[in-house]
Amino acid sequence: MATIAAPAVERENYLNTDFRVRSWLLTTDHKRIGILYLLSITAMFFVGGFAATMIRLELLTPAGDLMSSDTYNKMFTIHGIVMVFFFLIPSIPATLGNFLVPMMIGARDLAFPKINLASWYMYITGAGLMMYVVLTGGVDTGWTFYVPFSSTYSNTHVIAAVVAIFIAGFSSIFTGFNFIVTIHRMRAPGMTWSRLPLFIWSHYATSVIMVLGTPVVAIALTLVALERAFHMGIFDPRLGGDPLLFQHLFWFYSHPAVYIMILPSMAVVSEVVSTFSRKRVFGYAAVALASIAIAVLGFLVWAHHMFVAGISAYAALVFSLLSYFVAVPSAIKVFNWMATMYKGSVSLATPMLYAMGFIGLFTMGGMTGLYLAALGIDVHVHDTYFVIAHFHYIMVGGAVMGYLAGIHFWWPKISGRMYPEAWGKIAAATIFIGFNLTFFPQFVLGYLGMPRRYHAYPPEFQVLNVMSTAGASILAVGYVLPLIYLLWSLRYGEVAPDNPWAATGLEWRTPSPPPTENFPETPVVTWEAYDYSSVAEVPVAR
């Protein structure tokens, strides 16, 4: 047992200044708020994961035998709502983003620390209300809340679920709003826009989407709640209303929401790929602007979710074309990461494994997204498991891999301890294998015509479904592993040096864990982003 004793006199840092619960619940320190978010979204991840487990267990056999179709509807709805609104949307921005945005630009805190804390309380309120919904009978509309089912026919807790999402939505607006102002106004001397880490560029783009998109879904869901409460409303055909309008408003946010999930992951991947290749990110400006382009184009493609819903053929054509355009900045990023690794001195530490996993799986998800953007193919595979597989490659293969890459990469900075590298690699490999085994068969299932959202299916689909469920079990093990060894490392992990990866960001030029004020004195930046000659060469921990 080689537990390395902590230094006799520990440096004062944001974790050990005050141990009282009160000091955590009333903190305005962005780092502590990041930790609060980390704990809460982890809890919600396992709630969503539980629902996913139930889904996969039900689909082990063709007959709907484990639960009734009503219960199954609630399971996939809870899985979708919890994972999208209470895990993926806040995942990286609210944890790593909260922790790192001020540090990376050399600021003492976000521009509005109290609003930041308020954002966490709103999240907790929303999550608490959602848990109430889950525990008192659930909701069965699917995470998309399509009218008129949600507004008129569903007999479940639609209003409470909608209010929960509304509140959580405003917590995400607060986060984005804080990031935008902070990035504009709080940069340290010398930290020009062209010297910003790409993490910051991506978070800026993410924040723009949060601020512009979230209010639209908030009003759309409010209108659904009003329609339910008053038994009539804006989407009600009896008053000349149009249910399609709801879909437009919903997807106006919910398509860009995918970029709220993926852009921060791309942010992490840019940092990790550069650090573990020891090279400046190839085409820095192109990658930075690609983030902005994704945010802008992302707002122009929403109706690709509605090709078979009865929109005009011309609209469908335009939205199909625009959906193809989004692939361009995404591809720019992928190619530039490859070019960064090319002839770099690549080391395969755990964060890099996750990042490379991200690149592969995101590419798969992106390419199949192009299939779906094609009108003819979309008609064939609409509402099948092909769609499920596609967006899980983006949102789990992409977003969650990026999240785990980031958690491992910055764990030494956040906790002051190293995670166990061997276990890290084992978990990364387990997740990669489990993920592909879970979701690749679903592409085939969808192509063969298995529709989503049914608890029973024809027997000829069973083999692929068993593969998928087997993969999900492996994936579950992969997700539990980091939970165990990261907690273990808090006590038994090696004490982390200030800059274990010899990375270039400002956050690595201050102690691990950082002091409450982040930097002993305001840093002055005189080097370009990813300038590896600006840091002393130290061996990368493997």
Next chain:
Amino acid sequence: MHDSSAVATHGLRHHFADMEQQRASATLGMWVFLVTEIMFFGGLFAAYLVYRTAHYDAWVIGSEHMNFWLGTINTVILLCSSLLVALAVHAVQVGQNRMCAIYLWIASAMGVAFLALKGIEYHAHFVEGAVPGALWKLAVPDPRAVQMFFYIYFVMTGLHALHVTIGVALLAVIGWHAARGRYSPVYYSPVHVSGLYWHFVDVVWIFLYPLLYLIAHKKA
């Protein structure tokens, strides 16, 4: 008395480098928040636009049942209150905290007047039966689409009234702080950003007024 450096940093929060950075952050923050608000109302304006295009005649009928004069007076009230808020910002910039407070309080009172007139209008709609649903009594052609007009009318003006209510409270509180001399020509961001918010509430009404009250006039 304060020495000059204490005055220059009065109201400065510790995580900002200087007053200028703090002021710029507050202003940008309010603008970003207002963009959020625009998108929030934007969903409703989109719904309005779609249905007005689909049911134009019903929209004209609905508009005929608006109280033109009350709407117009309310427009004037909000415009004047915005002027007062602008004057309040100017007053605080030149160090007249007392004048600033008075302007803000009058503006706040005008917000209350707006809400009172809006309440009278709502009451009249109820009496007339111009309320979609079970209380509907208007005998008009295409009653369903006209009900949709009123539904949107109530949602939009209701949401706006909620914003006015928040603004009334905000201006009153900021006015109270101003009266107690909390602000100075160096530190007046709260007055400035509250003013921005009030102007926004005003501008939303500037759009609502013609869209809801003046359609019938356009036809005539």
